């Protein structure tokens with residue numbers, strides 16, 4: 130039996146920082162910026178711990194797994210009565226991803242969302258915007274497919290090193 134942990138928001142946040150994205154295991158959910166808030170319901174925590182998350186992509190199947198992983202991580206640390214609430218508004222944007230997260234994404238071989246690409250869902254704009262190859266940093270890349278290894282990513286290929294890579298779609 131796990132000892133009853135100290136219930137504090139900091140404690141919960143430090144546990145959340147260990148929960149990784151099932152699709153990109155190098156990223157934690159706090160890197161992604163999807164945890165919006167932690168609420169301790171009175172009496173302090175006994176009324177339940179609520180974790181507010183905003184899905185990165187609506188309908189992204191990974192989100193169910195993320196909610197499950199959050200619960201499991203908290204349970205493993207001795208917490209109980211955990212509620213995960215998804216809040217769809219305001220909509221998650223790639224701006225919420227931490228700089229650390231973007232760096233880890235690139236090291237993992239996935240092009241991080243391009244911060245200059247503000248109009249993300251505009252295909253014309255996306256096509257005009259050069260995505261940097263995470264392998265050789267070349268901007269000579271082209272999109273092979275709208276959908277990469279998951280619906281959240283597009284598949285690109287580098288014209289210089291010829292390596293295909295996933296681009297974490299701007300949202």
Ligand SMILES: [Zn+2]
Nearest residue numbers: 262265287290
């Ligand atoms: Zn390259």
